[in-house]
Amino acid sequence: MQLKPLLERIYPLHRTLASDGLDEALRIVGEAMPASAGYAIETYRPGDSIWTWRVPERYVVHDASLETDRGQRVINFAHNPLHIVSYSLPVDRTLTWDELEPHLFYCEERPWAIPWHFNYYQRDWGFCLSKEVFDNLPRDVRYRAVIRSEFLADPNDGGFRVGAGVLHPEGGPVSGVGELLISAHICHPMQANDDAAGVVTAVEVARRLAENPLPPGSMSVRFWFGPETIGTIAYLAHNEDLIPRLKGGVFIEMTGNNNTIAWHHTRQHTHLLDRITHYVLRNMDHIERNFADFPPNDERVINGPGVNVPCISINRWPYDEYHTTDDNPGIIHEEMLQSAADIVEEIVRIYASNFIPKRKFRGPLFLSGNDLWVDWRENFDLNRSYEKIMMRFEGQHSLFDIAEEVGLDYWVVRAYVEKYRVKDFIEALPIPSEAPDF
Ligand SMILES: [Zn+2]
Missing domain, CATH: 3.40.630.10 (Zn peptidases)
Structure with a gap:
């Protein structure tokens, strides 16, 4: 797809x-x-x-904007949700530049981009904007900061x-x-x-x-x-x-x-x-x-x-x-x-x-009598390894461990060991959980 x-x-x-x-x-x-x-x-x-x-709580933003007292809108949340710090508290205040500045965030390394900031738990409010816009904001006017946000606790x-x-x-x-x-x-x-x-x-x-x-x-x-x-x-x-x-x-x-x-x-x-x-x-x-x-x-x-x-x-x-x-x-x-x-x-x-094969047989298995022998003309590497594989069914090695130890492809080993499982010579033990009691 x-x-x-x-x-x-x-x-x-x-x-x-x-x-x-x-x-x-x-x-x-x-x-x-x-x-x-x-x-x-x-x-x-x-x-x-x-x-x-x-x-x-669930977070709803109805609208958010920053405007100068001359009516120039410099930030509008409707244009980009990154414009406000995620989980900003509601605010509707008129501020001087010095009061506003701690609430503005920009990205020094990418001056054209709006950064994404979030403050989910130590809640405050803030606006994000490009460094280029930040640099051009007039310092000598007052700003109206509006964030109409809601925190909904009712399920x-x-x-x-x-x-x-x-x-x-x-x-x-x-x-x-x-x-x-x-x-x-x-x-x-x-x-x-x-x-x-x-x-x-x-x-x-x-x-x-x-x-x-x-x-x-x-x-x-x-x-x-x-x-x-x-x-x-x-x-x-x-x-x-x-x-x-x-x-x-x-x-x-x-x-x-x-x-x-x-x-x-x-x-x-x-x-x-x-x-x-x-x-x-x-x-x-x-x-x-x-x-x-x-x-x-x-x-x-x-x-x-x-x-x-x-x-x-x-x-x-x-x-x-x-x-x-x-x-x-x-x-x-x-x-x-x-x-x-x-x-x-x-x-x-x-x-x-992957699983851990556990032997159900005693003595080296009669491979050729059970169709488990591997012809060296068909698969030379597996022929060299089948004894080593059969010796590792003690319930300590997973298929992947065995493949790693004998140096064969996982899927080759899995297909071969699966034949033992189908014939009921081994039991497939699951990979253990690492979860602690608590
Ligand atoms: Zn991330």
């Missing part, structure tokens, strides 16, 4: 923690997700406790929302095998790469997994979209029973700009998921970072204290247009979105189809 047209529908919306624009973006994602994912929107009540946080006014769907492997979900979580945040107003790009890349992975499902016995794959950090906290706090079932996570953002792929390790750093990511990227230029290095995101929640689901982040950071009006569809490339989806898809296919 072409992803940039989908991104262009999400991009212009006033998406913030909870807002009409965010709801609309969640609805558009629902339309694009495969029907088999059973995508649904969950709504939470503003003010409710979620671990050490609170569900934020009947829409509440706080996230969207999620789950794709099962061929044959349906298998109890105990668990799930892999793919997530992307959808909340930045009028930002294309951060993170409408990650959202559409995730949607593409979902469509591919619906079209070509994971093999029977694989993990299910859960797709999640919502506001950054607080959305993930709200979702996991409302679905705590899910945490021990989550075996891994892939957070996706900033996948559309023209840069090499980058990834952040899990908090475990050398987890199976890290090694699989390494394996998928082995022949590609890539940037590698530690867990929670800049830019840190929802993986800090997913892989954070008391949750601890190993979670990598996939992105194309850095890019200079970050958090400004220059992060727009002009910097987004279809082939970048698609190649990020290729990478995530391969990581997901390997991680979710």
Whole structure:
């Protein structure tokens, strides 16, 4: 599917923690997700406790403007939602330049661009504008600053929302095998790469997994979209029973700009998921970072204290247009979105189809008598390795570990070991959960 047209529908919306624009973006994602994912929107009540946080109110901006006392309008929110600091308090005041200036934000490095600022929790009010406009504002006049904003705490006014769907492997979900979580945040107003790009890349992975499902016995794959950090906290706090079932996570953002792929390790750093990511990227230029290095995101929640689901982040950071009006569809490339989806898809296919083979037989298996012998004329490398593979069914090595140890392609090893499973010589143990008791 072409992803940039989908991104262009999400991009212009006033998406913030909870807002009409965010709801609309969640609805558009629902339309694009495969029907088999059973995508649904969950709504939470503003003010409710979620671990050490609170569900934020819904934010409505009726209008906002900055005018000189001579009637010259210098900022109009209707032209660009980046013009106000997200979650600005309502204001209607006449101010001198000195009183106004602490409430104005611009970007020194990109003087033509409007930066995006937010202040969700230590609430104040502010306007964002280009440095060029800022420099030309008269200092000797008074200004009227107007922000007509509202914070809606009543859940009947829409509440706080996230969207999620789950794709099962061929044959349906298998109890105990668990799930892999793919997530992307959808909340930045009028930002294309951060993170409408990650959202559409995730949607593409979902469509591919619906079209070509994971093999029977694989993990299910859960797709999640919502506001950054607080959305993930709200979702996991409302679905705590899910945490021990989550075996891994892939957070996706900033996948559309023209840069090499980058990834952040899990908090475990050398987890199976890290090694699989390494394996998928082995022949590609890539940037590698530690867990929670800049830019840190929802993986800090997913892989954070008391949750601890190993979670990598996939992105194309850095890019200079970050958090400004220059992060727009002009910097987004279809082939970048698609190649990020290729990478995530391969990581997901390997991680979710991986299992730990546990022997049910005693003594070296009678391979030729059971059609498990590999003819060296057909597959020389596998012929050299089948004994080594068969010796590693003690319930300690996953298929990926075995492939790595014998130096063979994961899919070759998986196809071969699957024959043992079908003949009931091994049991497929699931990848263990890293979730702590609390
Ligand atoms: Zn951001």
